[in-house]
Amino acid sequence: MQDDDKRLAAEAAVAEIRDGMRVGIGTGTTVAFAIAAIGRRRREWPSATFFSTSQDTTKITRAAGVPIARFADQAELDLAIDGVDEIDPQLRAIKGGGGAMLREKIIASAARRMVAIADGTKRVPALGRAPVPVEILPFARAFVAARTSALGASPALRMTETETAYRTDQGNLILDCRFDAIADPGKLAVALQAIPGALGHGLFLTEIDAAYIAQDGIVTKMER
Ligand code: 5RP
Secondary structure (H helix, E strand, O other): OHHHHHHHHHHHHHOOOOOOOEEEEOOOHHHHHHHHHHHHHHHHOOOOEEEEOOHHHHHHHHHOOOOOOOHHHOOOEEEEEEEOOEEOOOOOEEOOOOOOHHHHHHHHHHEEEEEEEEEHHHEOOOOOOOOEEEEEOHHHHHHHHHHHHHOOEEEEEOEOOOOOEOOOOOOOEEEEEEEOOOOOHHHHHHHHHOOOOEEEEOEEOOOOOEEEEEEOOEEEEEEO
């Protein structure tokens, strides 16, 4: 059921792709449904170019028969499609459950239009149910943890299933910062960004232009 909703939201977003577009592809299980749809429909857009936010996405997109181009040469994209860990009514989100939020935010910011896709479980009245992931330089681990604690977080180093520290595609660490409540997400985003050694965080407050959210088989489109 939840997977059906993920698929419906993903397919609604893929319907926004037009030939010739430069499209950024996010990361995660919802995005995997978008990639499958792109793979099925790719011949409709012979001149579209696709860019990836993670090694995982690059792998499954190429496996679906869709080439991935190098983002480093791009200053701007037309569209980005990505999942969220939670999203509020103002289209502000927490991302990074898949650890790719640093590249995801770059792609989302580069895109003239960023579309979020989610099943209904991701809706929240206010941000803060999920921890805010912060990508950190390993050198600065304890320092950044202390600075996030001073902001009211309970930071936890993200671990893998084999109990080793999780590494991002850039080789960095992630602190999952749980807050009792996020009274002012804008203020928190600025404070997190200002910590030396914190390379990026999962608060997406302005990037998302629209969202397709599916619940019980019905897709709702929200525009900023
Ligand atoms: C990865 C992300 C994902 O988009 C987010 O975690 C949602 O993933 P899923 O669709 O698997 O629930 O931000 O960094």
